[in-house]
Amino acid sequence: MNGTLCGDSLACNGQDVCMSGVCAPGTALDCNDSNACTTDSCVEPGSCAHMGVADCCNVDGDCDDGDLCTADTCSGPGGTCGASPITDCCVSDVDCVFANLGTTETCNLTTNRCERGAVSNCCVSDADCGDANVCT
Secondary structure (H helix, E strand, O other), X not given: OOOOEOOOOOOOOOOOEEEOOEEEOOOOOOOXXXXXXXXXXXXXXXXXXXXXXXXXXXOHHHOOOOOOOEEEEEOOOOEOEEEEEOOXXXXXXXXXXXXXXXXXXXXXXXXXXXXXXXXXXXXXXXXXXXXXXOOO
């Protein structure tokens, strides 16, 4: 009889109803989680699965390349991550090399910023020094 419930024992295609002697599928289970970074599907016996899409991001917070010296950004919902270098960022003194003979360069590990300090008794040209050798 039309309109009576019947069943194909599949919950994902909705509650089946008898129509003209045939068991017709009802409204399928909606598994959309509105997250552009998941692939949504119905898994019998009627539950939803949301599998993450590799390298996908929705907001900047989803992106972290593990490098303290890059600014990580997301291109937008369902997008990809990108990273750009942070000027004067460091993780060790080796990262702080400047072409100025009159300064020392060190990495402040609290701020991850290069800091410059003056070398005591240093001159910047041979003529400025008593022994004609720069910074000796």
